[in-house]
Amino acid sequence: MLFSLQAIDKYPYFNVFPVSKMSQNPCMPDVDSCLSKAVQETIQVGLMISDPVSGNIIYVNNKLCELFGWSAGELLLMDFTRLLCEGEDSDIWKYTVDDKVIKFRSRNGSVIWGLMSSNRLRDKNGNEQGILYSITDITRRKHVEQQLQQSQKRLRLLTKKLIHAQEAVQKRIAGELHDGIGSNINAARLMLERRIAAAGDEDNSLLGIVDLLKTISADTRRISRNLHPSIIEDIGLIAAVNSIVREFSALQPDMVFHQNISFDEDQIRNSFKLNLYRILQEALNNIMKHSGAKTVDIQCRITGKTLELSISDDGCGFDPGRVLHNEDSDTTGLGMESMKERATFCNGSLTVESGVGRGSMICVKIPV
Ligand SMILES: Nc1ncnc2c1ncn2[C@@H]1O[C@H](COP(=O)(O)OP(=O)(O)OP(=O)(O)O)[C@@H](O)[C@H]1O
Ligand SMILES: [Mg+2]
Numbered sequence: 001m002l003f004s005l006q007a008i009d010k011y012p013y014f015n016v017f018p019v020s021k022m023s024q025n026p027c028m029p030d031v032d033s034c035l036s037k038a039v040q041e042t043i044q045v046g047l048m049i050s051d052p053v054s055g056n057i058i059y060v061n062n063k064l065c066e067l068f069g070w071s072a073g074e075l076l077l078m079d080f081t082r083l084l085c086e087g088e089d090s091d092i093w094k095y096t097v098d099d100k101v102i103k104f105r106s107r108n109g110s111v112i113w114g115l116m117s118s119n120r121l122r123d124k125n126g127n128e129q130g131i132l133y134s135i136t137d138i139t140r141r142k143h144v145e146q147q148l149q150q151s152q153k154r155l156r157l158l159t160k161k162l163i164h165a166q167e168a169v170q171k172r173i174a175g176e177l178h179d180g181i182g183s184n185i186n187a188a189r190l191m192l193e194r195r196i197a198a199a200g201d202e203d204n205s206l207l208g209i210v211d212l213l214k215t216i217s218a219d220t221r222r223i224s225r226n227l228h229p230s231i232i233e234d235i236g237l238i239a240a241v242n243s244i245v246r247e248f249s250a251l252q253p254d255m256v257f258h259q260n261i262s263f264d265e266d267q268i269r270n271s272f273k274l275n276l277y278r279i280l281q282e283a284l285n286n287i288m289k290h291s292g293a294k295t296v297d298i299q300c301r302i303t304g305k306t307l308e309l310s311i312s313d314d315g316c317g318f319d320p321g322r323v324l325h326n327e328d329s330d331t332t333g334l335g336m337e338s339m340k341e342r343a344t345f346c347n348g349s350l351t352v353e354s355g356v357g358r359g360s361m362i363c364v365k366i367p368v
Helices: 002-009 031-042 062-068 139-199 204-227 231-235 237-251 270-291 320-324 335-345
Strands: 046-050 057-060 100-105 111-122 128-137 256-261 295-303 306-313 349-354 360-367
Touching: 046 062, 062 111, 062 128, 111 139, 139 204, 139 335, 231 237, 231 270, 237 256, 237 270, 237 295, 270 295, 270 306, 270 335, 270 360, 320 335, 320 349, 335 349, 335 360
Parallel strands: 256 295
Antiparallel strands: 046 057, 046 128, 100 111, 111 128, 295 306, 306 360, 349 360
């Protein structure tokens, strides 16, 4: 430790820590320097001074030696760049930085993440004599951040897979419903109609069965279309969007729906269309289930190179922070998460504006 202090003793003009004014008293000349040295050697921040011209290290404190695993003697034979990881700016030591995150390498090769600030040290005449660096070890924090990022990445991948798997299963069930049960119901209805016509039977109960079969057939078609909206391929996105809004307004006769949906759907990639439709479907489902709204407003247009879909309601509203950050993860569903993921899949973003008692607005922006 003394070794490292020798270096600074050679540079008495450094007043790194002017902790006391007492040294102005000629009877107590060493108080400043003693206190200064004590602080430098006990502080939990790595301190280093380099020569402003060559970059050679001319002072290190204990913490810096501990951090990098080199002895003070070894460090005093190095220049600053020797401590940097490959890829870091080798001229960084020349500039003054403030809380800059820098990747260093320790003696044993491990990476050290440091938060570095630097100051130019000048003598009484204003001549630059050294650059003082303070380096705080943030390696643990960085590792935690990296782990968190990885977990978030894994979670997003999982959500994406879940959405794909759900879409695949729904498509299969929709197919079975439409082609299997739906077709058989239609066949049964036709057979019954023919039988009634052939027998000239005006029996109301049989006609009632025909009506019932028609209703079951329509319900099957609706359920099948909700499960997998092949309607988008059949009649296009705008027509599909209008159709789903009609369906919701039929289910909620007390809600007033305003819609302004006009855009050139040829500008939208086919793979994005199903996602947009699903986002609208989930937003409308949420309004129906949770909002108690009187009015719903749906806008969809392309401005410049962005498609913007917004769905707003004047219902009870909610705290988006809690929902989007999964603070009630035991009770909340998957809808919001899946909407967000679908917007991301389309290289876009989803924002939620709401507050308790303030209605809500979901806004999706997708580049076209
Ligand atoms: N339009 C809305 N009005 C009021 N509250 C809403 C609205 N949309 C969402 N919420 C609130 O946000 C929560 C999360 O919505 P989300 O769609 O993620 O889950 P869910 O609808 O409860 O379940 P799931 O979608 O899985 O069936 C809801 O439980 C509800 O409290
Ligand atoms: Mg929902």
